[in-house]
Amino acid sequence: MDSKRALAVDGRRVLGAAVVVFTVSACSIVPTRGPITPEQHQISAGKLSxxxxxxxxxxxxxxxxPKQIVDGFRVAMANFDDDHKLARQYLAEPLASSWDPRAGATVFEEKQLTGAEDPAKGRRPSSDQRDVTLQGTTLGTLGPDGRYQAADAPGGSAGGKVGGKRERISSQTFGLVRVGGEWRINRVPHQGLLLTAEDFARAYQQVDLFFFDRAQDVLVTDPVHLPIRPGEDRAAAVVRRLLKGPTDWLRGAAVSGIPDGTRLSELLVDDANKIRVNLTAEAAEAETNAERLRALAAQLAWTIQTNLPEIKQVSILIGGVVVAVNNSSIVQRDQFGDFDPAGIKATAHGYYVAKDGRLHGITDGKGQAVPIAPGAPRRKLVQPALRSDEQALAWLDGKSRVVVGDLKGQVQARTWLTGTDFTAPSWDRDGKVWAVDRLGGGRSRVMRGTAQGPLPVLAPELENTHVKELRVSRDGCRAAVIYEEGGETHVKIGVITRDGDTVQLGRLRPLGIPDEAKVTDVAWQDGGHLLVLKGERSGAELLxxxxxxxxxxxxxxxxxxxxxxxxxxxxxxxxTDNGKIxxxxxxxxxxxxxxxxxxxPMFPLG
Amino acid sequence: MTPPEKTVPWRRRARKIPRALRRGARRVVGAVRRRWRRSLQLRVVASTLLISAAVVAVLGFFLMQQITLGTLDARKKAAVADAAADRQEAQRLLDPQAQPESAPQPGTGVEVKPRKCTLPVERAVCTLAQRAGVPARYEIIIIPADGSPAMASNSILASSIPPGLMRQVRSAPNDEPRPYSQAAQLRYIHQPGKPVPGWVVGGKIEGGHQIYHLFPLVEEEEALSFVSRVLIAVGAALVLLLAAIASLVTRQVVTPVRLARQAAERLASGRLEERLRVRGEDDLARLAASFNQMAGNLALKITQLEELSQVQRQFVSDVSHELRTPLTTVRMAADLIYDERESFDPALARSAELLQNQLERFESLLADLLEISRYDAGAATLDTDPVDVRDLVLRAVGHSEALAERHSTKLVLRLPSEPCMAEVDGRRVERILRNLLFNAIEHGEGRDIVVTVGADRDAVAVAVRDHGVGLKPGEENLVFDRFWRADPARTRTIGGTGLGLAISREDAMLHGGWLQAWGMPGEGSQFRLSLPRQKGAELRGSPLPLVPPEVEMRRAWRAIAPVAPETAEVGTGASDGQ
Incomplete structure (x- = not known):
């Protein structure tokens, strides 16, 4: 009886095993028919991923x-994997502990880098010290605040020196010392990184931060470069940088609506590409004022959605509590269109002056004549500029007068500025006309005209130059200047700072365009880009x-x-030079x- | 002084805990073992569980291995195909003759973006990484031949490439078209310390550049671990199911067997009417049928035997009764003759005395026979009163004194000072004691007889000790048999009937007490009567030992002596001290 039962149990076990085999094999059969189901795919475009x-x-x-050590160090500097721990291994104490890779970077043109290995001055080759010198061309520097500053461009200068400040062709000397039989670097040319242009392009990404102008009227673009740190949340890095405030260059011109000391406590991106930005309690200061809160939200929304296009919605939390802006807990860039850093309406028209001297607007790709003020001279409009509301026009009357007229022609044209030799006028956001009066003898005076008369502008850096063109940016915080100084032509951008009634144009910085001398015209494209016309006739090129x-x-x-x-x-x-638009x-x-x-040809402002 | 007093009980308690635990564990183990020995079902279920678990484990292991091999093989083929496709692209991008993106055609206004992925190696990694998609199906590492820095895509760490594979690829000839591959742990910067299983395919392209494709196998691992979890769950469920089935099946078999066992037990305990239910025609039904037949036969035989025994007992009773009437007449006549014996001549007088004696014996034999047949018929009843057992002993001793004197035997009494009250039938107990004393005097060979009375809370006991020839081993129970005698050649001197001890035992049992005997050749014997104080109470122990204490002590002495005769005294002293 026992053996019979055992047999029966055995039979069941075999059956059970067979069931398992059949079940598993049935699972692997792929269905070839079925219902239609809508599928969801997470949009993961954007630079983030x-x-x-x-x-x-x-x-x-x-x-x-020593040369291999310097080469290895340069490669290690271009690697951001582990906060430059590896690069530090190439350094000797005390430099190894004092070297600060976050202190910025110097960008070199790689093609012109050459290494020369020489024994340290006054020492024999067998000694324990070496110098390795790299000859190179500095393209620019990256400050600790993340702003890239181009070096002065070649071509505009003779002998490679500009103002005696920065050398275009420079020597980067590394001092090496033998430590325990191995060469290590004990002297670096810069505190911070030394990168080739390729390294820089690979390891950094440009991020546009947005701050407000002093009138809280428009957003100001502040482009910075952030290192791409693998594994770091890019959105969090962008927001953290925004919270630090504008770059030093824009200090006094742009302000942040986010209270000082605010930090990012948490940032989450959900499947629906909605981002939750949780700020620390310091930001609560902005909640007391609706305008301030709006500014904070606008800055966050613009910064996040411009740099991370895949983000569709932004939700702001302060100390863990959702903040409602404009009665909505969800913030989008489109809600803050009035602050658009472009500075003008998207519907703004282009204009040009036709052969008959009349102003023509461009609608639907065709020029259309617009009548100009009756009091205007019959002469052709020279160097006209449009106000932001497209209602007023400023132009040069002769060389010595800047005249402003109503576009509809209902108000008599009036002279706002008088001088000797004006550059083309440029409107700013406040409805004032900027022009530079060339006083002769290599001297210039920047002026701001209003209906009531001229207002002073402090521009010490331009006083002893011959300014060819000045264009105020549409956000009103910067101005592009072409000027001649000591026989060299420069294209630079300055910052307009306001201190009470005093307006100052300063902090001129080069753009780093090759052959600056050939630049004939500049125009603002948006807050972060300048359009440069270089050369003449068939040799002209646009940058x-x-x-x-x-x-x-x-x-x-x-x-x-x-x-x-x-x-x-x-x-x-x-x-074109033959008169075509x-x-x-x-x-x-x-x-x-x-x-x-x-x-x-012209657009309002810019 | 106080700390030790406090700590000692503590330590003792601490020692008690593991002891208690051990005891508990032992009890559990014992229970399980008992259950294992007694339960057929448990054994069958356990073995089914064990065997099916082994089978399922082996089967699952092979199944899992097949699935793993299949999945990884497919992925590996896809990986090698990807790597081969990328190889051609990389070859094109890293070709020193190849020109970068063609120059813009004039007039179309194409914007040229310089300085993005300008280095050939960088461009190759960038292009291949784009082909890998987002999120990346695989990562790329290219190590250029010219010693310029190696490039990697996304956040893969170069340490993911196994050193052996790298050596193999490096030493391969430059035009080697075959890639090498190896399983590896992929490490990422953003997941330090959390390597991911992966597959690395490495090869060389023209120009000697080493190109590595690193395929993470996270999804495969997840899928496989899911399958293995499912397999384990299904296997466990299957094993449990099989065990449940085995339990069910065994129950179907075991239940009738158990019923049969219970019936057999009941039958054995005397319930002869017990029968099994017969259902169906299977083996169990036939077992039940044959059991029933056997039970029937047994019952028949037992009834027949009982009837026979009844008839015999009735016969003895009847014979005893029938003998009494003529015996009474004979007695009366014998009394007359006896009274006139002095007038007879000495030989005749002697015959008259003999007749008288034998008649008395005949009478007492007949009385005993009647008494015992009363027990056999179950007609004996108790007539209990609270009695001091000492009085009964004294009365019995008084009755036996004459006989003792005749045998020049001294009776020594050891009675407790306080009364030993018990609810007993005084007449029967006195008869027991008398029987015991007679027996002791008969076999005591003139030596002292010690009568001891003992009492405790629940019971009283009387022990009668003689120092005669004693009993041989095995005779302790035979002494209570009817008409048993130790030496058949010996005649009864006192004139006992041979039924005294049998009746005494029946009396003791009627009280719910014990009558036990101990004896050793040359040591004499001792009979002990133990009775409960309360009528009907169960007797758990006796206040007096069955074996006399002096014998027990001598035996202990003898046990020590052969081992170390010289130190025997010391040893006892030590043991006494403990």
Whole structure:
């Protein structure tokens, strides 16, 4: 009886095993029919998750020569994997502990880097000290605040020196010392990193921060470069940098609506691409004032959504509590369109002066005449500029007068500025006309005209120069200047700071364009980019130059361009030297050529 | 002084805890073992569980291995195909003759973006990483031949490449088209200390650049671990199911067997009417049928035997009764003859005396026979009163004194000072004691007889000790048999009937007490009567030892002596001290 039962149990066990086998094999059969189901795919576009490339650094090899050590150190400096712990291995004490990789960076043109290994001065080759010198071209520097500053461009200077401040061709000398039989660096040319242009392009990304102008009227773009740290949340890095405030360059010109000392306590991105930004309690100060809160929200929304396009909604929390802005807990960039850093309405028209001296507006790709003030001279409009509301026009009457007239022609044109030799006028956001009066003898005076008369502008750096052109940016915080000094032409951008009634234009910084001397015209494209026209006639070329960055874009012109105006990245107006008006569409990267015949293309402001 | 007093009980308690635990564990183990020995079902279920678990484990292991091999093989093929496709692209990008992106055609207004992924190696990694998609299906590491820095995509660490594979690829010829691959742990910067299983494919392209593709196998691992979890769950469920089935099946078999056992037990305990239910025609039904047949036969035989025994007992009773009437007549006649014996000649007088004696014996034998047949018929009843057992002993001793004197035997009494009250039938107990005393005097060979009375809370006991020939081993129970005699050649001197001890035992049992005997050849014997103080109470122990204390002590002495005769005294002294 026992054996019979055992047999029965055995039989069941075999059956059970067979059931398992059949069940498992049935699972692996792929269905070939079924219901239609809507699928969700997480949009993961944007720079956040784009593949990127890293250079792989290696620790110093035993027995490496001084040159190999310097080479290895330079590779390690370009690697951001472990906060430059590896780079520090190349250094000897005390430099190893004092070296600060966050102190900024110097960007070098790699092609011109050469290494020369010499024994330290006054010592024999067998000694325990060496110098390795790298000859190179400095392209620019990155400050600790993340702002890229281009070095002075070649071509505009003779002998490679500009103002005696920065050498274009420079020697970077590393001092090496033998430590325990191995060479280590004990002297570096800069506190901070030394990177090639390729390293810089690979390891850093440009981020546009947004702050407010002093009138809290418009957002000011402040481009910075942040290192790409693998594994770091890019959104958090961007927000953290925004909370630190504007770069030193914009100090006094741009302000942040986010209270000082505010830190990011938490940042979460959910599946629906909604971001939750939790700020520390310091930000609660902004909650007391609706305008201030709006400014804070606008800065966050613009900064996040500009740099992370995949983010669709922003939710702001202060100390863990959701903040409602405009009665909505969800903030989007579109809600703050009035603060658009472009400075003008997206619907703003382009204009030009037709052959008959009349102003023409461009609608639907065709020029249309606009009547000008009856009191205006019959003469052709010279160097006209449009006010932001497209209602008023400023132009040069002769060389010595800046005249402002109503676009509708209902108010008599009036003279706002009188002097000797004015540059083309440029409107600022406050409705004042900026122009530089060339006093002769290499002296200039920057002036601001109002209906009541001229107002002073302090511009000590321009006083002893011959200014060719001055264009105030649409956000009113910066001005692009072309000027001649000591026989050299410079294109620089200065910052307009206001202290009470005193307005100052200073902190002129180079753009780093090659052959600056050939620059004939500049126009603001948006808060962070300047359009530069270089060369003349058939040799003319258009450059889209970032105000803080090494990567300028060449826009190939169709024919020889004489003058330019730009409203945004996507729309550029130009006139050829034979009087044709051209429109460039950045979306399709094409030129439209049959707009009309005329001169002086322009957009409001800029 | 106080700390030791406090700590000692503490320590003692602490020592008690593990002891208690051990005791508990032992009890549990004992219970389990008992259960294991007694339960057929438990054994069958346990062995089913064990065997099926082994089978399922082996089966699951092979199944898992097959699934793992299949999954990884497919992934590996896809990985090698990806790597081969990328190789061609990398070859094109790293070709020193290849020109970068073609120059813009004039007139179309193409924007040129300089300085992004300008180095060839960088461009190659960038392009291949883009082909890997977002999130990356694989990562790329290229080590250029010219000693310029290696490039990696995203956040993969170069330490993910196994050193052996790197050596192999490095030493391969430059035009080696075959890639090498190896399983490895992939390490990422953003997950320090959390390596991910992966597959690394490395190869060389023209120009000697080493190109590595690193494929993470996280999804495969998740899928496989899910499958293994499911397999484990299904296996466990299957094993439990099999155990449950085995339990159910065994129950179907065991339940009738158990019923049969219970029936057999009841049958053994005397319930002869016990029968099993017969259902169906299977083996169990046939077992039940044959059991029932056996039970029937047994019952029949037992009834027959009982009837026979009854008839015999009735016969003895009847014979005893029937003998009494003629015996009474014979007695009366014998009394007359006896009274006139002095007038007879000496030989005749002697015959008259003999007749008288034998008649008395005949009478007492007949009385005893009647008494015992009363017990056999279950007609004996108790007539209890609270009695001082000492009085009964004294009365019995008084009755036996004449006989003792005749045998020149001294009776020594050891009675407690306080009364030993017990609810007993005085007449029967006195008869027991008398029987015991007679027996002792008969076999005591003239030596002292010690009568001891002992009492405790629940019971009283009387021990009668003689120093005669004693009993042989095994005779302790035979002495109570009817008409048993130690030496058949010996005649009864006192004139006992041979039924005295049998009746005494029946009397003791009627009280719920014990009558036990001890004896050793040459040591004499001792009979002990133990009775409960309360009528009907159960007797748990006796206040007096069955074996006399002096014998027990001598035996202990003898046990020590052969081992170490010289130190025997010392040893006892020590043991006394303890």
């Amino acid at each position: 784009q593949p990127h490339v890293r250079v792989i650094a290696e620790p110093p090899r035993p027995g490496a020569t 889209r130059v970032p105000i803080a960055g090494p990567d300028f874009v060449r826009i190939t012109p169709v024919s020889s361009i004489d003058g330019i105006a730009a409203a945004s990245k996507d729309s550029i107006l130009a006139n 051209l429109l460039y569409d950045g979306q399709t990267q094409t030129w439209s050529t049959d707009l009309g015949v005329g001169d002086y």
